[in-house]
Amino acid sequence: xxxxxxxxxxxxxxxxxxxxxxxxxxxxxxxxxxxxxxxxxxxxxxxxxxxxxxxxxxxxxxxxxxxxxxxxxxxxxxxxxxxxxxxxxxxxxxxxxxxxxxxxxxxxxxxxxxxxxxxxxxxxxxxxxxxxxxxxxxxxxxxxxxxxxxxxxxxxxxxxxxxxxxxxxxxxxxxxxxxxxxxxxxxxxxxxxxxxxxxxxxxxxxxxxxxxxxxxxxxxxxxxxxxxxxxxxxxxxxxxx
Amino acid sequence: xxxxxxxxxxxxxxxxxxxxxxxxxxxxxxxxxxxxxxxxxxxxxxxxxxxxxxxxxxxxxxxxxxxxxxxxxxxxxxxxxxxxxxxxxxxxxxxxxxxxxxxxxxxxxxxxxxxxxxxxxxxxxxxxxxxxxxxxxxxxxxxxxxxxxxxxxxxxxxxxxxxxxxxxxxxxxxxxxxxxxxxxxxxxxxxxxxxxxxxxxxxxxxxxxxxxxxxxxxxxxxxxxxxxxxxxxxxxxxxxxxxxxxxxxxxxxxxxxxxxxxxxxxxxxxxxxxxxxxxxxx
Numbered sequence: 001x002x003x004x005x006x007x008x009x010x011x012x013x014x015x016x017x018x019x020x021x022x023x024x025x026x027x028x029x030x031x032x033x034x035x036x037x038x039x040x041x042x043x044x045x046x047x048x049x050x051x052x053x054x055x056x057x058x059x060x061x062x063x064x065x066x067x068x069x070x071x072x073x074x075x076x077x078x079x080x081x082x083x084x085x086x087x088x089x090x091x092x093x094x095x096x097x098x099x100x101x102x103x104x105x106x107x108x109x110x111x112x113x114x115x116x117x118x119x120x121x122x123x124x125x126x127x128x129x130x131x132x133x134x135x136x137x138x139x140x141x142x143x144x145x146x147x148x149x150x151x152x153x154x155x156x157x158x159x160x161x162x163x164x165x166x167x168x169x170x171x172x173x174x175x176x177x178x179x180x181x182x183x184x185x186x187x188x189x190x191x192x193x194x195x196x197x198x199x200x201x202x203x204x205x206x207x208x209x210x211x212x213x214x215x216x217x218x219x220x221x222x223x224x225x226x227x228x229x230x231x232x233x234x235x236x237x238x239x240x241x
Numbered sequence: 242x243x244x245x246x247x248x249x250x251x252x253x254x255x256x257x258x259x260x261x262x263x264x265x266x267x268x269x270x271x272x273x274x275x276x277x278x279x280x281x282x283x284x285x286x287x288x289x290x291x292x293x294x295x296x297x298x299x300x301x302x303x304x305x306x307x308x309x310x311x312x313x314x315x316x317x318x319x320x321x322x323x324x325x326x327x328x329x330x331x332x333x334x335x336x337x338x339x340x341x342x343x344x345x346x347x348x349x350x351x352x353x354x355x356x357x358x359x360x361x362x363x364x365x366x367x368x369x370x371x372x373x374x375x376x377x378x379x380x381x382x383x384x385x386x387x388x389x390x391x392x393x394x395x396x397x398x399x400x401x402x403x404x405x406x407x408x409x410x411x412x413x414x415x416x417x418x419x420x421x422x423x424x425x426x427x428x429x430x431x432x433x434x435x436x437x438x439x440x441x442x443x444x445x446x447x448x449x450x451x452x453x454x455x456x457x458x459x460x461x462x463x464x465x466x467x468x469x470x471x472x473x474x475x476x477x478x479x480x481x482x483x484x485x486x487x488x489x490x491x492x493x494x495x496x497x498x499x500x501x502x503x504x505x506x507x508x509x510x511x512x513x514x515x516x517x518x519x520x521x522x523x
């Protein structure tokens with residue numbers, strides 16, 4: 001199988017055109033920005049770092065999974081994927097094109113979020129950006145798996161919700177002091193990104209740099225590899241149809 | 242151009258294709274006729290590499306469909322039954338995507354849109370188009386990379402007569418330019434009008450194959466219908482083509498100037514289908 005940058009570019013351009021008019025998906029990008037704004041401005045005593053880290057976690061994890069799963073499920077539902085695969089494009093190029101659009105749009109929203117909070121210092125930026133990139137890659141792969149397992153857009157709710165909840169809520173609950181929940185949460189890679197965000201953005205945690213986060217980064221990299229293998233297995237078993 | 246031998250495909254316990262064989266010659270319009278569930282779409286999907294057959298052989302331009310589907314895709318254009326366009330995108334954005342994927346000149350889009358009279362609608366969102374217009378866009382999408390063979394699954398299903406006529410005209414023009422066409426349909430008139438040869442598919446088997454004219458002649462009862470004016474008004478008479486008495490009568494009526502019209506009584510393709518399969522065409 002050969003990969004063509006031209007074909008990936010063609011799919012990326014198509015996704016970008018589609019993205020602009022897809023209300024379902026656009027709303028998902030607004031939620032983390034809106035939530036972070038509400039937490040920061042309307043909840044008394046809420047530390048700024050928490051509001052920002054919640055917005056970033058929601059953006060990277062939830063949007064990262066939801067958007068590719070919906071894109072793939074919609075193509076399956078409307079049978080557009082069939083005709084795409086009748087062209088010289090192959091399934092890997094389709095995945096990369098869709099994943100890339102999700103990734104780029106997450107980074108753009110990420111910058112908007114940071115700017116909304118008046119920016120962060122370079123050490124903090126390095127931690128939340130590198131961790132965010134790795135977590136986004138992991139979550140996009142999970143989103144593609146959810147899309148492959150779902151027959152249509154409606155089914156992504158059934159297949160995806162438990163996965164989204166596990167990867168978004170459990171790590172957050174795990175960091176709230178319960179040792180049992182924390183033990184469970186440590187199974188999920190998003191726990192480690194949540195932890196990185198907390199340590200980097202909480203003013204009481206001191207100044208943490210990227211070098212302090214090597215174990216977490218290692219876990220995130222490993223999770224990407226595991227998700228990739230899982231994606232291959234699901235694709236081989238289920239295909240695109 | 243297309244060669245199929247003993248193609249078998251089952252879905253669970255149900256055998257959709259029971260070992261069909263046929264050939265399509267270069268430059269031909271070949272029609273697959275049959276009711277819903279006869280196996281037409283299954284055959285088309287196997288030939289376009291979207292579905293794997295259980296056994297048998299299918300070659301397009303000497304390429305084994307089962308082995309090299311991707312290589313084949315640059316030579317074929319496919320118009321599916323579903324209007325699977327990107328509804329939120331404009332016509333132009335839909336077509337540009339496929340131009341880029343095939344690496345063909347983006348100007349092809351304007352050329353074909355002009356040909357089907359839709360260049361003005363290029364920037365219209367697909368969801369705002371009628372079914373007939375969407376069908377034309379599907380046809381353009383299948384033609385962008387100048388395929389040698391065009392596969393169409395029920396190309397005029399659900400279209401009004403005017404839109405169906407436009408599609409027929411375009412298909413004839415494409416065929417005149419040398420494109421081989423294989424289409425499926427359950428519209429007998431469409432197939433009769435368009436196809437050089439047809440195959441009747443019934444419950445996964447080809448039960449009859451040939452040119453529409455040859456099939457009609459083969460199944461003709463060799464009778465003619467003569468409308469005569471016998472002085473008291475018009476009267477319809479049916480005569481046997483092979484009898485001397487019929488020849489004598491016809492000659493007599495013609496000499497007396499009574500004949501108003503003469504029609505041979507060939508069956509329609511739908512009647513032949515019922516005769517061959519014993520089931521109604523629905």
